Amino acid sequence: MTQFHSRPISSGQTEPHEDLTRRVGRALSHVWRKPISGHTRAAFEQADAWRRTRKGRGLILDSCCGVGLSTRKLAMRFPEYSVIGVDRSADRLSRDHGELPDNALLVRADLMDFWRLALAGGWRPERHYLLYPNPYPKSVQLKMRWHGHPVFPAIVGLGGRLEVRSNWRLYIEEFAIAVAQASGVTAPLGPFDPGDDPLTHFERKYQASGQPLWHLVVQLDYRPGLLPGTELMPGL
Known part of the structure; x- marks a missing residue:
């Protein structure tokens, strides 16, 4: 008998949100003026110095890395790369999951700010992972999903091989629609099997x-101007 009994996603939404294309369009055409937090700017500068x-x-950028298990595993799978895992929770990042490989770095930061700084700072990850489910399944929560958020163009603009995973198919369908709208690139989606060595605890459970x-897995071009106002960000 399995020790896991995770509930499947429950949502009254049965198809891609009717407001998705409008929200993506607005994110692509309007400057998002949220100030960059001081602690994330400092964290980014430290990460950038390490990268250099x-x-x-x-x-390789491992966004929403949680406890950092995926960052460790990616660093071991790709020893020729520098792997940076980013999460906003100090508690999650402090949990002990073994020694961190020399080619890996864990960073506590707000990704809404970190992605913008990375884009303005010329980061060009060859691989970018978004493995945290992040579904926010209620229809009114679209703006809380990454593809419905004003920061979405920064995710696409960083380019590279973007891989997004979830246990909610509709979330992945929406993300693919948003990627196509922002980049013109079709993002194929489908089921996947994490095998015997899942990258995250979520996948395992x-x-x-x-x-x-x-x-979904999609290869994107680097487009630093995709997020309006990036060139106006101070300090970079």
Whole structure:
């Protein structure tokens, strides 16, 4: 008998949100004026300094890395890369999941600010992972999903091989629609099997609970001007 009993996503929304394309369009055409927090700017500067010391290595960005398990595993799978995991929770990042490989760095920061700083700072990750489910399943919560948020163009603008995973197919469908609108690139989606070595605890518990898992993988061009106002950000 499985030790996991995770509930599947429950939502009254049964198809892509009717307001999705409008929200993406607005994010692509309006300057988002939220100030950058001081603690995230400091965290970004430290991460950028670490990245610069590792010349000649490609960059992997592990966004919403949680406890950092995925960052550790990605660093071991791709030892020729520098892997930076970012999460806003000090509690999650402080949990012990073994020694951090030399080519990995964990950063506590607000990703809404960190992505904008990375885009303005010329970061070009070769791989970018969004493995945290982040569904916010209520219809009124669209603006809280990454693809419905004003920061979404920064995610697309960073470019590279973007991979997004969730246990809610509709979330992945919406993300693919938003990516196509922002970049003109079709993002294929489908089920995936994490195998015997899941990257995250989420994948492990959903798999053990018998829930289907979904992902999209898309190769994006680096487009620093995709987020309006990026060139006006101070200090970079």
